[in-house]
Amino acid sequence: MASVGSCCLVGVIDGDMLYVANLGDSRAVLGRKSDGGGLEDSKMEVVAERMSTDHNVAAEEVRKEVVELHPVEFALDIVY
Numbered sequence: 001m002a003s004v005g006s007c008c009l010v011g012v013i014d015g016d017m018l019y020v021a022n023l024g025d026s027r028a029v030l031g032r033k034s035d036g037g038g039l040e041d042s043k044m045e046v047v048a049e050r051m052s053t054d055h056n057v058a059a060e061e062v063r064k065e066v067v068e069l070h071p072v073e074f075a076l077d078i079v080y
Contacts, residue, residue: 008022
């Protein structure tokens with residue numbers, strides 16, 4: 001069934017390297033401290049940095065693959 005699925009998101013730190021893998025409708029995001037660029041030197045902010053690519057039907061190549069694997073189910077209107 002194309003209408004149900006699962007997702008997996010894994011992050012592994014090996015020494016000073018971060019490895020990220022994802023499958024399904026999940027996104028890995030790294031929060032890192034950054035100079036806020038404000039007038040105050042002590043002002044720091046957290047910036048979200050995307051670490052993975054979304055793997056869902058919003059991506060055209062994934063949508064084509066799912067349609068090929070489940071043509072009958074995609075005969076219905078799918079909202080993405």
